[in-house]
Amino acid sequence: MTTATRARPWREQSTLLATTLSLLATTGITTVLGLAFWWVAAHLIPVSEVGYGAAAISAMTLVGTFGMAGLNTTLIAHLARRPHEADGLLTAALCTTATISAGLGAGFWLVAGVLAPRIAPYLHSGPEAALFIGGSAITGAALVLDEALLGMIGGRPQLWRNTGFAVAKLVALAALAVLWHDRLGTPILAAWAAGTAVSLVPVALLLHRRGIRLFARPKWRALSHIGRTSVTNTWLNSGLQVPVLAVPILVTGILAGANGGAYYVASTVLTVAVMLPYHFTTGLYAVSAADPRGLAVKLRMTLRICLLGGLIGVPVVIICAHPVLRLFGAQYAARATIPLQLMIVGYFGSVLKNHYVALCRISGNISRAAVFATVALVVRLGATITGALTGGLIGVSLALLVVMTAEGLYATPAVMAALRKGDPREGVLLPADPHPAGPSYPPG
Helix, strand or coil, X not given: CCHHHHHHHHHHHHHHHHHHHHHHHHHHHHXXXXXXXXXXXXXXXXXXXXXXXXXXXXXXXXHHHHHCCCHHHHHHHHHHHCHHHHHHHHHHHHHHHHHHHHHHHHHHHHHHHHHCCCCCHHHCCHHHHHHHHHHHHHHHHHHHHHHHCHHHHCCHHHHHHHHHHHHHHHHHHHHHHHHCCCCCCHHHHHHHHHHHHHHHHHHHHHHHHCCCCCCCCCCHHHHHHXXXXXXXXXXXXXXXXXXXXXXXXXXXXXXXXXXXXXXXXXXXXHHHHHHHHHHHHHHHHHHHCCCCCCHHHHHHHHHHHHHHHHHHHHHHHHHHHHHHHHCCCHHHHHHHHHHHHHHHCCHHHHHHHHHHHHHHHXXXXXXXXXXXXXXXXXXXXXXXXXXXXXXXXHHHHHHHHHXXXXXXXXHHHHHHHHXXXXXXXXXCCCCXXXXXXXXXXXXX
């Protein structure tokens, strides 16, 4: 074996680690500032208003997720193989996503804010509607930008954007909470939308320094050529994303704003914990999209790190749940400590689920993964509603724990088969879809 041959596996794993560490750095920075955002909100705004604001943010992010039309994950693999097409293609993707997201935001406002105002009382007037629609457009474009360049230049653009986002929304919230008093949490929504808009500036500057023009002339024909892949990605991404974003909306609608606010803060802490397997599987896909050779070695490494992180992190979260939530206020600790302790145990199911989805994407087999995600979506939403009606927040968290565990058990055989055989197609899906896609967003 030559020196170059021996060095290749290390180079491949070092690329995986570099991409993942960049994503983890993003999470570290945004976690601290994100928790500061909700700490400020909890201390300046009543808990019921926090619940409505959190539900509005979840709805806006949900709209932006549908508005992406799968372009975020499609572009990861496409630009990894054809980096010269970034100029123009990226611009066309961002314009398309913003337009679709704005249209969907208007539709959501019409249905939930006008025709059925009890569903979304936080969209009760014209300014809130305009803010929601504009924020949806910006959110969709930002989510595409976060992931599109991972396979080409790594996670640095995402680090810059999310750091700018975390700082900008925190500053905006501190100002708006003092100047804008609204019983339905509108300052939270406004701060979130403003922070998203400001966060695009640093990443545009970074890309300009790297010779990538974020606002080049759109290449609509190039975008149309990857449309089929985007359709498949949209189905899968929606199945993965909808339950994560819809649950806070359901909890707020069924159990009122105070419980919704407490649940959202607890779920934010949970999301921080499950970001470890999410980022490692994102990195696994990003470095394997163009060349899946050596997958078993990389898969074994990511599984070991994620499972070890859970063995350490899950007990820490269980022990620290009450004091951490107490930082936000006594109501948050009283309502959400047990729900957080229950939900964090589902971390291990999340590890297996994220790896299963990544393997499906690497192999190019999206359809069965999309079916899995769709079934999980229906089960998760049904379990949430049932748990809320029968057991309040504790019922919701217990139902989610059961669903997360079941998802992990379903994924286990395919993950074990890929470890044994080293081929993402073995034990996962055959025949392969010729159009591979990207990672899930967010974890859950």
